[in-house]
Amino acid sequence: MAFRPGHDPSLRPGPSSRVLAVADSKVAEGVAVGGEPLHVGWIDDAPVFAARPTDGLPEDARGLRAVLAEGPEDFALAAGRAAQLLDWETTHAFCGRCGTASERSSAELTRVCPNCGLVTYPRIxxxxxxxxxxxxxxxxxxxxxxxxxxxxxxxxxxxxxxxxxxxxxxxxxxxxxxxxxxxxxxxxxxxxxxxxxxxxxxxxxxxxxxxxxxxxxxxxxxxxxxxxxxxxxxxxxxxxxxxx
Ligand SMILES: [Zn+2]
Missing domain, CATH: 3.90.79.10 (Nucleoside Triphosphate Pyrophosphohydrolase)
Known part of the structure; x- marks a missing residue:
């Protein structure tokens, strides 16, 4: 089992997909999520998506540090990338130049300002x-x-x-x-x-x-x-x- 980071903007969650709900440095699968899930890569052939939970995470959701420590490694890498990208979307929801609400690009893993055109890449x-x-x-x-x-x-x-x-x-x-x-x-x-x-x-x-x-x-x-x-x-x- 291996996690392959990547982003295909045309993909939407399907039956074989895995949707990782991330909030407060915790992660869980199989919970209700809001917004459009963000494709973050693949575990083997299964597309992996990141999203925010609609009603919070269940009590037994695992902390990211515990996931890193205990594995499995492919899940830990996927969860880490999911958490980073969701944090970036949250902290770059508005254009840093003109303050307009930014939008997820339909072509690549960037956020774009519809007013001034500023393109923001995921922050590392x-x-x-x-x-x-x-x-x-x-x-x-x-x-x-x-x-x-x-x-x-x-x-x-x-x-x-x-x-x-x-x-x-x-x-x-x-x-x-x-x-x-x-x-x-x-x-x-x-x-x-x-x-x-x-x-x-x-x-x-x-x-x-x-x-x-x-x-x-x-x-x-x-x-x-x-x-x-x-x-x-x-x-x-x-x-x-x-x-x-
Ligand atoms: Zn702007």
Missing amino acids: SPAVIMAVRRGDEVLLARRAGLSLFWSVLAGFVDPGESLEQAVVREVEEEVGLQVDALEYVGSQPWPFPSQLMIGFRARYAGGELRIDETELAEAGWFRLDALPEIPPPYTIANRLILGR
Whole structure:
């Protein structure tokens, strides 16, 4: 079973389709939905649609994080894309230039302003996430606030910045260290609400730990055989930390 993202504007839900109702970062199938369902791809040969539930979701609707953690993977990827696209439709319901209500394009996966013609593409916010290594140690930090996990550093890419520049800048800003020997590891869509996490490893190249206390509660070096509680296996953070 595999999820293939895509968009065919001519498709409408049929007997073999799957309609994912998404609201409040939860997802369910087989519930009443409102509006025109949005085609988001295929699971095997079955078209998959995203829509908002008419009367809310049932009590046993699964959270997107639980779906990502527990699978099945094809459903998790479909639900993540459905959630991202519905969030984009909600937050781009009006033209950002002239304020007119925007409309779903009948030709492609865009929203179009009927007044001024502005075309809006689905929004993705790229963020770099990086494991800094020093010998057999890895740099981990705990976010300010309620976070329980120790994890790698991460941050959004600025306009005009390369991914590599974002890695170097974020590490410098958050913990005051320099890094080099950047190596791309992989990426993960992260639908909370619309990030693409782009994972790197980097080598410690100098500096003393000095944390940005608005972002982080604490940071430190950990030996790989003595790690604290880290993010769960389905996250790219886990993969970066463990070197999988
Ligand atoms: Zn407009």
